[in-house]
Amino acid sequence: MKTVDLRGKNYLKSRELELLIKRSEMEVEQFEESVKNILKDVKEKGDEAIIQYTEKFDGVRLKPEEFLVPFEELEKAYESLDEDTRFALEVAFERVKKFHEAQIEKSFFVEEEGMILGQKVIPMERAGLYVPGGKAAYPSTVVMNAAPAIVAGVKELIICSPNPNRYTLATAYICGIGEVYRIGGAQAIGAMAYGTKTIKKVDKIVGPGNIFVALAKKNVYGYVDIDSIAGPSEILVIADDTANPEWVAADLLSQAEHDELAASILITTSEKLAKEVKNILYNRYLVNFSREDIAKKSLENYGHIFIVDNIETAIDISNYIAPEHLEIIIKDPFSALEKIKHAGAIFLGEYSTEPLGDYVLGPNHVLPTGRAARFSSPLGVYDFIKRSSVIYVNQEGFKRVEKYARKIAEAEGLEAHKLGVEVRLKNI
């Protein structure tokens, strides 16, 4: 972990900041070709391609009728969890659903003389949720991706997951998702985008995955909708001398343990805090830590402590980085809220630790990474609905605006656009 003193410096020009920013700009061309081939095969050969690639990559030979996990397996997985874990997941699902209800968007209709203009909000019909298999399978992924779709009113929600573990299956059961396919990788994305004989195509694909899954999602975008492509995760903590170094250190580590590419960043006005946090991390928390290898690499490469002159500078840097998670642990955290321009989730105050938000508070943990907070939002109900404009004009309304439409059609040289207005005008 690098400590960089930016006091008195042109802080937005620092080399360390530049490298941090560049971290999310990795090129992945080398896998592009194989992902495209997999997608093409799935599009052309359907189930047969799924069988081949599942055998090749996941080492399982399945018949098409074995893609779907039998409902009893979901039930069994649910019953296999201890009661506390089960209850915790149920609480999480309920709380996340409840928060997302505030995101529900209503249709609207505005009346004007001779017109009704509006917007009809309609949930998507069918959505697919990708859940990674093996080690990286997190029940919270299922909760966070399923809840907004369910609140939006999506009728058919399916899961694709290679070798799904019992947590994935149990959480599917909790969320009321009965259609779970044990397939993964780019081939699962292809199946959801194009459809096969066994798997009906979806309208939107969401959920995290490895580089193959991410590239496949990017490639099928347009055919179907996708959520944003998740890059490596990041946390940025803004703290002053009122912050508890143990708490800050734990929160930084909770990001670093995710992924070698994760970035944990502390920006502080306190030299003392900077020293203590680093000391606690390396001399206490990382000793005998279960995910030491991952966390150490992450901290070595992307862990940074920036010491700055004042909180304004810290916020400025944070806005430049546009972090996925932003914790503000300062004397009056609410005073900073207004100045935050780009962040996936903003955690205010010392008790608002990221893991609470990751699991159980209610807001979504699927957040824009790699500076995408400049232009995208947490996963939400708005990701699972679409809108249709509704236009009704009667003769009265027509008369009020027709001449402007004719004038613009003329300017654009679109004769038939003008004609559509003129033939009606004859009638009046």
Add this chain to the structure above:
Amino acid sequence: MKTVDLRGKNYLKSRELELLIKRSEMEVEQFEESVKNILKDVKEKGDEAIIQYTEKFDGVRLKPEEFLVPFEELEKAYESLDEDTRFALEVAFERVKKFHEAQIEKSFFVEEEGMILGQKVIPMERAGLYVPGGKAAYPSTVVMNAAPAIVAGVKELIICSPNPNRYTLATAYICGIGEVYRIGGAQAIGAMAYGTKTIKKVDKIVGPGNIFVALAKKNVYGYVDIDSIAGPSEILVIADDTANPEWVAADLLSQAEHDELAASILITTSEKLAKEVKNILYNRYLVNFSREDIAKKSLENYGHIFIVDNIETAIDISNYIAPEHLEIIIKDPFSALEKIKHAGAIFLGEYSTEPLGDYVLGPNHVLPTGRAARFSSPLGVYDFIKRSSVIYVNQEGFKRVEKYARKIAEAEGLEAHKLGVEVRLKNI
């Protein structure tokens, strides 16, 4: 234009429908390589690459300081328009802005014991609008793309357009956009996505363009946000025997004149209407029509009249096609509204002709094409804002949920996530 009688048939399985659907699935691999090279050049060489490609493709050699159109040119273009056209565009801009105000999304904050959970809505900082040059430059494009961004509160809105014509410049002036660059193609998309010395990078790129522009947008997606990739345009008219064949024919033609790939589709219960519409199109409207070549090709390849048993079937087919524009010209058009599942814009009743919606009513004319209405929306204010989750938990709130977070962290094997909770628990 093909007339297909689907009465008594398994209509969703008709070959004609299948071919219509496939029309939007064209592969464009052959341009992928050159677009990627252009983007790479712009990323690496900045302005220099812009100069080279603008010379190569647009035949103009510009210095970097000539990229920006001087403000006086915008003003002059505005003054060059006749008063009626100017006023029509101003009315359009005002009406479109007003409609979009109904889409404004507010931040929300929900209080619970020991917690405040919410969502902060923030406009994007800087957006780029691509406007095609030459023939395909439509002032309405500027209005429809600029208005939602302006209503959303985007501070910096720029336009890139190769050889922008006076309508583009005048409409930029009307919309209050002072930053217009005379560059286009994939190189303009690259400049907006990566930034150059002269052109500051944006957070989102919107607007139509040729295949190079579309591919470039798809390639930079992730770096910056983009609107959906527009495919060829389509109109679907559902009409019964109450519809005026002249009006229906004009509306179909107004789509066909756009583009050889545009699809104009009539679904009707009336054999008589089917015959009359076709007759009027070919024997009256297409005679001496300014855009005859384009329209004829479009109608020949993608123009269809489907005769069906009843309006329910017509709606069913329409939902399958998920058309960009849907006109419903039947006795009680409102009765159909509830059954429409997928359509970009729904025009109800005989006076609600598409050209009015294209130009002046208020709803956006940038609409999902090629079945994308299954999962996407008209361009709107929601495309130019993003949301940040806001989380505040005090000790009381923390105590209410901490055990669930610990339990799930255990299930996921994320030790540091649990630690973040436990170190705080010690304090209580």
